[in-house]
Amino acid sequence: MDVLVVDGYNIIGDWEDLKRLKDIDLEQARNRLIEKMAEYKAFTGYRVIIIFDAYYVPGIANKINEYKVEIIYTKENETADERIEKLVKSLKNVVNQVYVATSDYAEQRTIFGRGALRKSARELYIELVDMEAEIEKSIKQHEKANKHIKIPLTDDILEKFEKWRRGNE
Structure with missing residues (x-):
């Protein structure tokens, strides 16, 4: 320790x-x-x-x-x-x-x-x-990765939208 x-x-x-x-x-x-x-x-x-x-x-x-x-x-x-x-x-x-x-x-x-x-x-x-500075950078990255959307969606719906966006379905 x-x-x-x-x-x-x-x-x-x-x-x-x-x-x-x-x-x-x-x-x-x-x-x-x-x-x-x-x-x-x-x-x-x-x-x-x-x-x-x-x-x-x-x-x-x-x-x-x-x-x-x-x-x-x-x-x-x-x-x-x-x-x-x-x-x-x-x-x-x-x-x-x-x-x-x-x-x-x-x-x-x-x-x-x-x-x-x-x-x-x-x-x-x-x-x-x-x-x-490292903590601040980490917080900004986290906020950027978790952009807020106005309509709450479940994970499976978000996954389906992501597949559509990428053209996988």
Whole structure:
């Protein structure tokens, strides 16, 4: 199984739209990132885990599931990097390929040493943009293939009309 571990605040601080949103409302920026990662999960099938450290949200550690994405808030004295490293160590095995999305160079080197692969914030953003374009293209193809007709017809009648159109009957 492929697993994507996301350094939440690192990504929010790197993507322009989320960075602007964070300056207005941090919770909205977090929610938007969670929504984007839920779309990523639905499209790729990856297990997605987002880590937010307690630097911005002090309190006790918390783990929740939202939109089938795992969201972990670290303990008050635990950084996101520490939690990510523990997760990589526990998740990385022969069956799982673990990717970590962060633009923190030191963290990238550390997780790479533990067997995980890295995705920079920019790479993940480009992947999401490409994914959204592919979904849009697929929707347009589907709509084009399923042109709406004004009179509802059964499949056998449509098949007969298609044969007539092709000159097969």
